[in-house]
Amino acid sequence: MRLAPRALCSAAQAAWRENFPVLGRDVARWFPGHMAKGLKKMQSSLKLVDCIIEVHDARIPLSGRNPLFQETLGLKPHLLVLNKMDLADLTEQQKIMQRLEGEGLKNVIFTNCVKDENVKQIIPTVTELIGSSHRYHRGENLEYCIMVIGVPNVGKSSLINSLRRQHLRKGKATRVGGEPGITRAVMSRIQVSERPLMFLLDTPGVLAPRIESVETGLKLALCGTVLDHLVGEETMADYLLYTLNKYQRFEYVQHYGLGSACDNIERMLKSVAVKLGKTQKVKILTGTGDVNVIQPDYPAAARDFLHTFRRGLLGPVMLDLDVLRGHPPAETVS
Numbered sequence: 001m002r003l004a005p006r007a008l009c010s011a012a013q014a015a016w017r018e019n020f021p022v023l024g025r026d027v028a029r030w031f032p033g034h035m036a037k038g039l040k041k042m043q044s045s046l047k048l049v050d051c052i053i054e055v056h057d058a059r060i061p062l063s064g065r066n067p068l069f070q071e072t073l074g075l076k077p078h079l080l081v082l083n084k085m086d087l088a089d090l091t092e093q094q095k096i097m098q099r100l101e102g103e104g105l106k107n108v109i110f111t112n113c114v115k116d117e118n119v120k121q122i123i124p125t126v127t128e129l130i131g132s133s134h135r136y137h138r139g140e141n142l143e144y145c146i147m148v149i150g151v152p153n154v155g156k157s158s159l160i161n162s163l164r165r166q167h168l169r170k171g172k173a174t175r176v177g178g179e180p181g182i183t184r185a186v187m188s189r190i191q192v193s194e195r196p197l198m199f200l201l202d203t204p205g206v207l208a209p210r211i212e213s214v215e216t217g218l219k220l221a222l223c224g225t226v227l228d229h230l231v232g233e234e235t236m237a238d239y240l241l242y243t244l245n246k247y248q249r250f251e252y253v254q255h256y257g258l259g260s261a262c263d264n265i266e267r268m269l270k271s272v273a274v275k276l277g278k279t280q281k282v283k284i285l286t287g288t289g290d291v292n293v294i295q296p297d298y299p300a301a302a303r304d305f306l307h308t309f310r311r312g313l314l315g316p317v318m319l320d321l322d323v324l325r326g327h328p329p330a331e332t333v334s
């Protein structure tokens with residue numbers, strides 16, 4: 001089953017490295033109006049806020065966070081919630097925590113907001129953070145107001161709903177969705193706890209307008225923070241295959257009944273398409289006119305591969321192992 005590391009860097013790596021710089025520029029341009037507006041509104045609401053909860057995807061704890069958050073919202077006490085822990089391989093959790101602490105992030109909680117795991121730790125941690133931040137202007141006001149920020153689709157709304165389930169036994173207050181960009185406006189305050197009386201402000205997901213590197217862009221895309229069609233499903237599938245092979249996560253072989261691991265995305269998607277019965281009719285122009293041929297539906301196979309990964313069916317994965325192990329970052333996309 002093991003592929004030699006050299007083989008992993010050939011076919012699989014080439015395509016996404018070539019494609020992404022162009023696609024990445026499209027993604028970088030995709031900094032929609034609502035994100036810029038959202039960030040401005042977040043800044044102006046800051047004076048009402050006692051603490052910031054930044055939610056990020058636990059599969060990329062070391063990359064893809066928006067540096068604008070640090071610059072503009074960094075004055076308040078800050079808790080980093082690494083959500084979707086059920087999808088992340090946390091074998092190296094200790095090292096990840098040490099690394100984050102080295103970057104000044106001392107308050108970090110891993111959560112699963114679908115199953116409410118570790119969510120109960122959040123309110124006591126936030127209360128303690130605010131308590132130790134000398135809020136001299138609080139006066140009689142015993143309410144806490146917390147702003148929830150993060151890049152799109154990391155589970156900000158799910159966290160708010162989970163906190164309400166845990167502390168108020170109430171259901172959904174805010175919309176959750178599988179696509180990035182569900183929350184479009186800084187919403188009115190949502191109560192999440194009675195004692196202490198705590199309100200959260202949900203905010204739209206805001207990506208950095210500039211993507212730090214090709215690999216960061218692809219990791220963000222795999223985590224669903226960018227609309228798939230902007231990067232290209234086949235490019236993302238290519239990077240996913242490269243990553244799974246690199247970290248020896250071969251669950252995909254069994255999941256798709258492939259027989260052996262593969263480092264060629266075209267071959268892999270062809271096998272997946274055949275297994276799934278996804279074929280498409282394509283017209284080919286020949287010397288004697290148009291001929292219809294049946295071809296594997298590569299886009300459908302790529303979509304299935306991505307969807308299967310995002311549901312956790314290919315096992316938990318830590319996309320930032322390369323950063324943790326100190327590999328140099330790939331080229332910047334601007």
Ligand SMILES: Nc1nc2c(ncn2[C@@H]2O[C@H](COP(=O)(O)OP(=O)(O)OP(=O)(O)O)[C@@H](O)[C@H]2O)c(=O)[nH]1
Binds near residue numbers: 083113178203204
């Ligand atoms: N597996 C898993 N999925 C989660 C978890 N938390 C949220 N999700 C899913 O992730 C998707 C996005 O969740 P949202 O809560 O809408 O994310 P958001 O950050 O508010 O999204 P935007 O409004 O686009 O910024 C939804 O399909 C959720 O069901 C988690 O802990 N584990």
